[in-house]
Amino acid sequence: MVASEGLSSSLEGASSSTSSSSSSGAAIAAAASIHSTNTNRVSTETSATAATNSSQSKMSSRTKVNEFNDGRVTPSYSWKESWNDWFKHSFSSNYTDAKVESRLLNQIKFKENVVTSIIDTDIGNGNYIHEFYIQNKSKDTNAKSAASSSPCKEIVLIHGYAASLGLFIDNFELLSRVPGVKIHAIDMLGFGLSSRPKFPLFPSDTKEDIYKVEDWFIDSIESWRKKRGIDKFVLVGHSFGGYLSCAYAMKYNNHKDQQQNVLDKLVLVSPVGVERSKFSLLDDKTTVPQISIEEELDANQEDIVHGLKKESSSSNSSPRHNVEETDSQVPVPSRRRKLFNYMWQHNYSPFSIVRNAGPVKSKMISRWTTHRFAHTYFQNKENFQNMHDYIYRVFNGAGSGEYAITRVLAVGALAKLPLIDRVPQRFVEMKLPTLWMYGDKDWMNEVAGKETVKEINELSVKHGGGKLAQFDIIKNAGHHLYLDNPPDFTKTLYKFLGYT
Numbered sequence: 001m002v003a004s005e006g007l008s009s010s011l012e013g014a015s016s017s018t019s020s021s022s023s024s025g026a027a028i029a030a031a032a033s034i035h036s037t038n039t040n041r042v043s044t045e046t047s048a049t050a051a052t053n054s055s056q057s058k059m060s061s062r063t064k065v066n067e068f069n070d071g072r073v074t075p076s077y078s079w080k081e082s083w084n085d086w087f088k089h090s091f092s093s094n095y096t097d098a099k100v101e102s103r104l105l106n107q108i109k110f111k112e113n114v115v116t117s118i119i120d121t122d123i124g125n126g127n128y129i130h131e132f133y134i135q136n137k138s139k140d141t142n143a144k145s146a147a148s149s150s151p152c153k154e155i156v157l158i159h160g161y162a163a164s165l166g167l168f169i170d171n172f173e174l175l176s177r178v179p180g181v182k183i184h185a186i187d188m189l190g191f192g193l194s195s196r197p198k199f200p201l202f203p204s205d206t207k208e209d210i211y212k213v214e215d216w217f218i219d220s221i222e223s224w225r226k227k228r229g230i231d232k233f234v235l236v237g238h239s240f241g242g243y244l245s246c247a248y249a250m251k252y253n254n255h256k257d258q259q260q261n262v263l264d265k266l267v268l269v270s271p272v273g274v275e276r277s278k279f280s281l282l283d284d285k286t287t288v289p290q291i292s293i294e295e296e297l298d299a300n301q302e303d304i305v306h307g308l309k310k311e312s313s314s315s316n317s318s319p320r321h322n323v324e325e326t327d328s329q330v331p332v333p334s335r336r337r338k339l340f341n342y343m344w345q346h347n348y349s350p351f352s353i354v355r356n357a358g359p360v361k362s363k364m365i366s367r368w369t370t371h372r373f374a375h376t377y378f379q380n381k382e383n384f385q386n387m388h389d390y391i392y393r394v395f396n397g398a399g400s401g402e403y404a405i406t407r408v409l410a411v412g413a414l415a416k417l418p419l420i421d422r423v424p425q426r427f428v429e430m431k432l433p434t435l436w437m438y439g440d441k442d443w444m445n446e447v448a449g450k451e452t453v454k455e456i457n458e459l460s461v462k463h464g465g466g467k468l469a470q471f472d473i474i475k476n477a478g479h480h481l482y483l484d485n486p487p488d489f490t491k492t493l494y495k496f497l498g499y500t
Contacts, residue, residue: 008488032500052340075377075390077366085362089392100393104166104386105132113138114176121435123223130193131186131224132165134172138148138179151498152234152264153178155173155426157185158221160239161272164192164349164394166387169484174490178499184228188241189220190401192394199400206409207281210417218248228343234265234497238482239444240405242271247414248418250426265433266496268449270479273408273415275448280414344411349402354395402445420448424455427468434469435496440475446473470496 038248055433101118108115119131155175157168165185175183200216203209221244225233237245245266253263253270289418354361369388370377377384409415427434436453438446449471456469470491477484 032402036318082363083359086359104390127195129224133181140179158237158241170486177214196398199403214247235265238269242268243273274419277414279410348495439481441478
């Protein structure tokens with residue numbers, strides 16, 4: 001879900017464990033039509049709770065493997081390097097957001113027929129969406145693809161929580177090989193190098209409250225789409241970006257002001273917020289075990305197996321697949337868990353600590369970058385440093401979009417408006433094809449994703465249509481499956497989009 005798995009262990013030494021968001025100051029105006037489609041969403045969600053506990057609990061579980069228990073060697077990032085980073089980023093004109101991002105993206109070796117550009121699109125109210133635009137100018141000579149039924153080649157990539165477009169660095173060249181393809185990798189409002197307005201002090205007690213938080217993001221995406229003149233596109237969203245992609249589809253895909261759907265297909269890459277839980281503000285209150293997100297944030301994640309601590313080797317499945325959980329089965333919260341819960345409930349942000357850590361901040365950030373990009377470090381240290389510098393700039397940006405997560409998700413990364421109770425009926429009504437992708441070492445709840453796919457397809461067939469949703473597991477990959485296995489990720493995406 002987060003770009004910063006290694007952050008929390010560093011933050012513990014700076015007086016806190018982890019969290020993912022904090023309450024911020026002054027409000028800005030959310031986009032104009034916040035309430036225009038809420039009625040449609042409410043009526044659909046309350047009628048979309050057909051799946052039962054038994055259907056989920058009967059699904060077979062896979063034996064999970066710790067995505068970080070792979071024996072990789074993690075390089076060391078020294079305190080001297082951390083101090084030098086702080087000095088360079090604070091005082092050198094060669095370490096601006098633009099120059100650091102440029103050095104990172106210039107590592108990519110595109111084909112001659114591919115052109116790229118950085119675009120900042122004004123979306124009003126002094127805000128802008130930052131974009132890396134890639135276009136393959138080759139003509140499609142394939143007779144089948146060149147026909148009138150050729151697949152949509154306008155792709156929008158949306159990153160996850162606290163991440164940014166640069167995390168797709170290993171995917172850009174592979175995706176750009178399709179003749180005629182146009183790729184728009186954007187930083188969401190409040191993240192990356194997009195504008196970072198102060199996040200409004202939205203409450204989160206009702207469905208309408210959650211809609212306002214979602215709208216803060218998706219209204220800006222819609223404004224960007226209109227300004228860029230994109231009529232129809234494929235939307236690919238990872239983690240929190242996947243959750244918001246679903247929210248975007250429900251609000252804007254077949255808006256009454258449009259003559260056609262704007263989404264050709266929707267791809268959800270390990271989306272957060274799918275499963276039901278006791279925190280749901282919708283009708284179904286099914287309880288599921290909490291995802292240990294503060295452990296997912298740890299640098300090495302040695303104990304994480306699909307969001308819980310590793311079971312003995314004799315166990316055939318993870319306990320988080322058991323949908324029903326009695327009070328006697330719930331472990332007593334540790335002091336760390338209590339601290340984490342407190343921070344989550346009171347909207348604290350670990351990034352506020354990083355931003356004020358001075359020369360220490362680069363060392364904190366290195367707990368994640370040296371593990372996630374260990375392979376890059378040993379292959380090309382300069383490329384690793386470019387990525388580390390980029391993440392440094394992103395994490396050091398003004399607090400903004402990060403403050404949304406605790407309003408949309410309850411403790412344990414469980415959605416207050418679970419997607420499984422929102423999207424099946426709406427996606428069938430739209431006839432929207434979807435692909436749900438997870439890694440075989442993913443800590444996210446792929447069982448809920450598979451159940452959602454099942455519900456969508458059963459509902460579609462019931463209404464006389466064909467199967468609309470697909471489910472895929474990418475091998476040798478964790479939550480960041482696009483980073484862990486770019487070739488298989490791209491191959492699966494190509495097949496779904498009709499490029500192969």
